[in-house]
Amino acid sequence: MSVLVNKDSKVIVQGFTGSEGSFHAQQMIEYGTNVVGGVTPGKGGSTHLEKPVFNSVEEAVAATGANTSIIFVPPAFAADAIMEAADAGIKVIIAITEGIPVADMMKAKPYIKERGAVLIGPNCPGVITPGEAKVGIMPGFVFKQGRIGIVSKSGTLTYEAADQIAKAGLGVSTAIGIGGDPIIGTSTKEAVQLLMEDPETDAIVMIGEIGGNYEAEAAKWIRENGNKKPVVGFIAGQTAPPGRRMGHAGAIIGGADDTAAAKMRIMGENGIHVVESPAEIGAVMAKVLGVEA
């Protein structure tokens, strides 16, 4: 079961023949993801990594029945690629690309919503359902199969959490990297909601960072929804100065409400097990679930 991607996902890679696209497509195929082909405009009809290349997403969908797309297209063309995927009927669009102009995402987001597609990212590591499908750039071996869902704005911090979960004797149902940009397709709340409703997920790790109000919104929703599953939360950037962008385009403190301290307070007030140190994510999850770490 799990959420967003699984062994039945038919995945196409947009930006398939580029260096990033090629490398990660190969890694995904080796992991066992059902990659059915790729799109590079102008290279349709050729074969790459033993998979067919198409000129458009529409052609790829018609020929392969693809329902999921992962995007490695350069930032200047990425919003266009996202909209193309939604227009062709792709239901799960995962955009890895970092550096897409905000104005482009502002148009792409409502466009894909109207077409009933879910967008994960951009500027994210992707989504993995261990043992079934990896549609992203994460190191697959770090994610052990299990029943903990992960929602995170950060890449390497997600790997860190997955590793700690494995060392605590637990595993991951699905890990969703939602991305670190100011405008992203799926909010923390929406991703948490998917995992709350997933019968194969028992508990959730929610990793956020400074900037925006997504974590606060998710925390309030979790409480309103009756704290149905335990959530362990961490916010990166407790030591970040206000007004400075910390790597991610969206990681910037704009006011009193989007600091790490404010978010952690709101999360705590809403029944989330907040960890202060990123080294404690796995241990606290084990403790919350009453298992020996």
Add this chain to the structure above:
Amino acid sequence: MNIHEYQAKELLKGYGVRIQEGIVADTPEAALEAAKKLNAETGTSWYVIKAQIHAGGRGKGKVKETDSNGVVLAKKLEDVPEKAKNILGGTLVTIQTGAEGKKVNKILVAEDVYYPGASEPKEYYLSILLDRAKGSNVIMASTEGGMDIEEVAEKHPEKIIKEWVDPKIGLQGFQARKVAFKLGLEGNAFKEMVKFITSLYNAYIGSDASQFEINPVLKTSDDKILAVDAKVNLDDNALYRHKDLADLRDLAEEDPLEVEAGKSGLNYVKLDGNVGCMVNGAGLAMATMDMIKLSGGEPANFLDVGGGANATTVEAGFRIILQDPNVKAILINVFGGIVRCDRIANGVVEAYKSIGNIPVPIIVRLQGTNAEEGARIIDESGLKVSSAITLKEAAEKVRAAIS
């Protein structure tokens, strides 16, 4: 990316936004020439001299060396050079610069727009920014011009007018009218404000901005609406399609170490602490900073070396961190996923040897693919470097290194 007031006003003017006219100068002589020219062009006989730095609060701020304010009024042409001299080359300290202040390299000589006339001049506030939660731009306006908007928002939230713009259709006429009416304007001033808001929004979209703050917007005594100040922030990700705007970047306004790091493709932010860090990934980098703090230290920097950490990037990172004299220890934290830990460890050893003697202890935490092999390479290198595998272990080693 931030730009200066004089650059921001130039940008706005290009889109038909009325501005307080001014001419930029970098010497007292040039300031005098600017004032003369301004007098010929606008008829102004008073001159506002404004320090050009990337920080707010200039009017109340003080130049360390001369005690002049960052914005001063010269009521006579012959006063301009002296007043300009008191600001140019000085160090301006404002509430936003921190105690060290910022060096003033340029001033803007601007016309006086608060001249008396048929009605009282009045100040307003206008800004355009991204509402992240709604995924659209929002226009914020207030009758409390000249004040800090955060303060207005806190004390009088009812005095802040907000108008969200649908990204698919852009700003509509009725929206600009709504804002102008809510500001209590009428007659010609109302019409001027509608035009002002509309052109301002066009400028925002046209330049791929991420924030515009016009504070104050002035209604003059003859009912003109114009921008007296302009704070413009541009979306870094969109600069590739605005070559002319990208050229407005003023490197003198940025931390030299940050500029140097940028050239090596590293994302570095200088902080005030004593433990330097070098990490792959922005989220893990912030988390590492937090962990340093929890271990009893203070992070000296944010440094994201990106996905492909190797000997070259690690060496560049070392060189930048080591230029900060406050650094007492360095923590390298890399989660090797697709990049293998043994390769990163070799990169660290290579970089260390290439630099020679590094005077502070270094803790290298490598986790992920081949983590044990990575730790072995670090431990057997014979260098003043210690290894860690778990984050907890790294935290303890940081604590030991600085205590």
